[in-house]
Amino acid sequence: MNYSKVAWRNIWRNKSRTVITVLAIVVAVFLSSIMTSMQEGTYSRMIDNVVKFYTGYLQVHHPDYWEKKTINNTFIPTDTLLQVISQTSGVTRYAERLESFTLLSVGDQTRGGALIGIDPVRENEITNLSHWIDTGAYLKPHDDGLLLTSNVAKSLGAQLGDTLVLISQGYHGASAAGLFPVKGIIRFASPQLNNLGAYIDITRAREFFSAYDRATSVVILLENQDLTNEVHSQIAQTLGSRFSVKSWNEIQPEIQQMIDADRSGGVVMKVILYLIIAFGIFGTVIMMVSERKRELGVMVAVGMRKGRLATILLLETLYLGLIGVAVGFAFSMPLIAYFVKHPIPLPSEVAKSYETFGIEAALYFSGNSIIFIRQISIVFIITLIISLYPVLKALNLKLTKSLRA
Amino acid sequence: MKVIDIKNITKTYTDSEVEVHAVNGVNLSFEQGEFAAIVGPSGSGKTTLLNMLGGLDTPTSGEIHIGGTNMASLKGSQLIDFRLYNIGFVFQAYNLIPVLTAKENAEFILQMQGIPKKERETRVVELLTAVGLGDRLDSRPSKLSGGQQQRVAVARALASKPKFILADEPTANLDSNSTENLLDIMEELNREEKITFIFSTHDARVVKKAHRVITLEDGKIISDEVKAIH
Numbered sequence: 306m307n308y309s310k311v312a313w314r315n316i317w318r319n320k321s322r323t324v325i326t327v328l329a330i331v332v333a334v335f336l337s338s339i340m341t342s343m344q345e346g347t348y349s350r351m352i353d354n355v356v357k358f359y360t361g362y363l364q365v366h367h368p369d370y371w372e373k374k375t376i377n378n379t380f381i382p383t384d385t386l387l388q389v390i391s392q393t394s395g396v397t398r399y400a401e402r403l404e405s406f407t408l409l410s411v412g413d414q415t416r417g418g419a420l421i422g423i424d425p426v427r428e429n430e431i432t433n434l435s436h437w438i439d440t441g442a443y444l445k446p447h448d449d450g451l452l453l454t455s456n457v458a459k460s461l462g463a464q465l466g467d468t469l470v471l472i473s474q475g476y477h478g479a480s481a482a483g484l485f486p487v488k489g490i491i492r493f494a495s496p497q498l499n500n501l502g503a504y505i506d507i508t509r510a511r512e513f514f515s516a517y518d519r520a521t522s523v524v525i526l527l528e529n530q531d532l533t534n535e536v537h538s539q540i541a542q543t544l545g546s547r548f549s550v551k552s553w554n555e556i557q558p559e560i561q562q563m564i565d566a567d568r569s570g571g572v573v574m575k576v577i578l579y580l581i582i583a584f585g586i587f588g589t590v591i592m593m594v595s596e597r598k599r600e601l602g603v604m605v606a607v608g609m610r611k612g613r614l615a616t617i618l619l620l621e622t623l624y625l626g627l628i629g630v631a632v633g634f635a636f637s638m639p640l641i642a643y644f645v646k647h648p649i650p651l652p653s654e655v656a657k658s659y660e661t662f663g664i665e666a667a668l669y670f671s672g673n674s675i676i677f678i679r680q681i682s683i684v685f686i687i688t689l690i691i692s693l694y695p696v697l698k699a700l701n702l703k704l705t706k707s708l709r710a
Numbered sequence: 711m712k713v714i715d716i717k718n719i720t721k722t723y724t725d726s727e728v729e730v731h732a733v734n735g736v737n738l739s740f741e742q743g744e745f746a747a748i749v750g751p752s753g754s755g756k757t758t759l760l761n762m763l764g765g766l767d768t769p770t771s772g773e774i775h776i777g778g779t780n781m782a783s784l785k786g787s788q789l790i791d792f793r794l795y796n797i798g799f800v801f802q803a804y805n806l807i808p809v810l811t812a813k814e815n816a817e818f819i820l821q822m823q824g825i826p827k828k829e830r831e832t833r834v835v836e837l838l839t840a841v842g843l844g845d846r847l848d849s850r851p852s853k854l855s856g857g858q859q860q861r862v863a864v865a866r867a868l869a870s871k872p873k874f875i876l877a878d879e880p881t882a883n884l885d886s887n888s889t890e891n892l893l894d895i896m897e898e899l900n901r902e903e904k905i906t907f908i909f910s911t912h913d914a915r916v917v918k919k920a921h922r923v924i925t926l927e928d929g930k931i932i933s934d935e936v937k938a939i940h
Contacts (some may be wrong), residue, residue, distance in 0.1 A: 307821075311807070311809060311810065314809035314810075315809055318808065318809060599803075599805065600805065600807065600808070603799075603801065603805040603807075604807070605790060606764070606766055606793065606799055607793070607794070607799055607818075607819060607866070607867075608790060608791070608793050608794025608795075608819060608822050608823075608870070609790070609794075609822055610787050610790050610791070610822075611787075611790070612787075613822070704766050704767070705761055705766055705767045708761075708766065708801075
C-alpha cells in the first residue's frame with residue numbers, strides 16, 4: 306500500500322462524481338483538440354493556397370527592392386544563386402520573375418499596370434497560372450504574345466489578337482517600348498488580381514526593359530510551410546547581404562494578420578472550455594477535501610506528516626486531470642487522424658464560392674503533435690494550479706477543528 | 711515508571727468575549743501499564759484533556775511531559791512524529807480510512823514509521839488475529855460492523871508499540887456485546903503486554919473495568935480513585 310494507491314482508491318470513493326468530472330475534462334479536451342486541429346489545418350491550407358497562388362513561400366530580391374520596387378533594383382539570378390536555391394533541402398520548385406510598372410495602350414485607350422515577365426513552364430508549376438485562362442491560350446516558352454488580366458482588358462477594350470503598345474522605363478533609364486499581341490485573357494477569382502496588368506515571357510520582358518539576364522524576384526516553393534523559417538534562414542545565410550529573402554508572411558502580412566485574428570477568436574472558445582475543465586475539477590476537489598475533513602485530521606493525528614497528506618491530495622487531483630486528458634485524447638486522436646486523411650467536404654453552395662477564390666472547398670485538419678502537446682500542457686497546468694487548493698488545505702489543517710468536523 | 715506527567719495545565723477558550731476554562735489547573739500523572747478512565751458529564755473537559763495528552767491540542771498554561779519529553783518543546787512535524795512513535799489513538803467514531811482494508815489500516819502507521827513490508831505484515835496479522843479479526847484482514851471498513859471497526863482501530867493504535875493509548879469514548883457507538891468484547895481485548899492487552907490505556911468515557915461498563923477512575927467537573931479533577939485489582 307503506497308500513497309499513490311491510496312490516492313487512486315480515494316478518487317473512486319464516489320464513482321459517479323469522478324466519472325462526471327472526468328467526462329467534463331474529456332469533452333473539453335476532445336472539443337479543444339478537434340477545434341485546434343481544424344483551425345490549424347485550415348490555416349495551413351489557406352497559406353498553401355495563397356502561397357501557390359502568387360507569392361510562393363519565399364522570394365529572393367535585390368536588397369533594396371522591397372523598399373523601392375523599380376526595375377533598377379533587380380539582380381542577375383546566376384547559376385550559382387539558382388543552385389543554392391534548388392539544392393537547399395526542402396525546396397521543391399523555383400521560378401524567376403521580372404516585373405515593373407508599364408503603360409498599356411490599344412487604340413486610343415491607355416492605362417497603367419504591372420508587366421510581369423515569367424518563365425511560362427516554371428511559373429505554371431508554382432502558381433498554376435494556365436488554370437485561370439478565360440479566353441485564348443497560355444504562353445509558351447519564348448512566346449511573343451501577352452496575357453492580359455480581365456479588368457485591364459475590359460477597360461482597354463482589348464480582345465484576343467489585338468496588339469498592345471507597352472511603354473515603360475527600362476533598366477538604368479533606358480526607354481522601353483514594344484508591341485505585344487494579346488494571346489489570352491486571364492480571369493482570376495479575385496477582382497483585385499484582375500486589375501493587375503499583363504504577363505509576358507521573361508525573355509521578352511528582359512529585352513523590353515533592357516534588363517538582360519536580370520530578375521526582380523525568384524519565387525520559391527517548399528515541401529511544406531513548416532519549413533518556411535528554416536529554409537528562409539538557410540538561404541539568407543548562404544546568400545548573405547547581397548540579396549534579401551522574404552517569407553510569405555512578410556510579403557503578405559495581411560494573411561498572417563487574418564490568421565492571428567481568427568486564432569484569437571478560437572482562443573476565447575478554448576478559454577471557455579478550459580474554464581469548464583477548471584471548474585469541473587475544482588468543484589470535485591473542494592468536495593473531496595471538505596467531506597473528508599475529519600478523516601484528514603485523523604490521518605495527521607495518528608502520525609501522518611502534513612506534507613505526505615498534501616502529496617496524497619495532490620495525486621488525487623492529478624489523477625483526475627490525467628485520466629480526463631488520456632480518455633479525451635483516446636477519443637479525439639483517431640477522429641483527427643481520420644479527418645487529416647479525409648477532409649470534410651463543404652456543402653456545394655459554400656464549395657462554389659471557395660473554389661472561385663482558388664481555395665479547396667473542404668475543412669482540413671492538422672495532425673501536428675504540437676497541438677496535442679499544448680493541450681496536455683494546458684490541462685496539466687490547470688490541474689496543478691487547482692491542486693494547490695487541497696495542498697494548502699492539508700498544510701494549514703487545524704487538527705482539533707478537523708477532528709470535530 | 712511515569713509515562714505521563716501533567717503539571718497544572720489549563721485550557722481557556724474565549725467565546726463571545728467570555729473566557730471558558732475547559733481544563734482548569736489539572737495535575738495528574740500516569741504510570742506504565744495503567745488502565746484508567748476519565749469520566750465526567752458532558753462539557754467537563756474530558757476530550758480537551760485527552761486531546762492535550764495526545765498532542766492534538768496545546769494547553770493555555772502548564773506543562774505535559776511524556777516519557778520525559780516536554781510536549782511544548784515539539785513543533786510541527788516533530789510533534790506529528792512524536793505522536794506516530796509514542797501515542798496510539800482510538801476514536802469514538804472508529805475513524806478508519808475507508809479506502810483501506812483492515813490490514814492496510816493497521817499497517818498504515820507502520821508504513822509511516824518506515825518498517826519493512828514483511829515485518830509490517832507479520833505484526834499486523836498478529837494484532838488483527840489478537841483482536842479476533844484474523845479472518846477479516848482484507849475487508850474494508852464498510853464491510854465490518856461497528857465493533858469490528860473499533861477492534862481494527864485498536865489494532866492500528868497498538869501497531870506502532872506506543873507508550874500509551876488514548877481512547878476517546880471508544881464504546882459510545884457499540885452495542886453491549888461489542889463493548890464487552892472490546893473491553894476484554896483491551897484489558898487482556900493491558901494485563902499481558904503492560905500497555906497503558908487511558909479512556910474518556912460515559913460508559914459504566916468501561917468505568918467498571920477501569921483500574922483507576924478520574925472524575926472531572928468544570929475542568930477540574932474532583933476525584934481520582936484507584937481500585938484494587940483482583
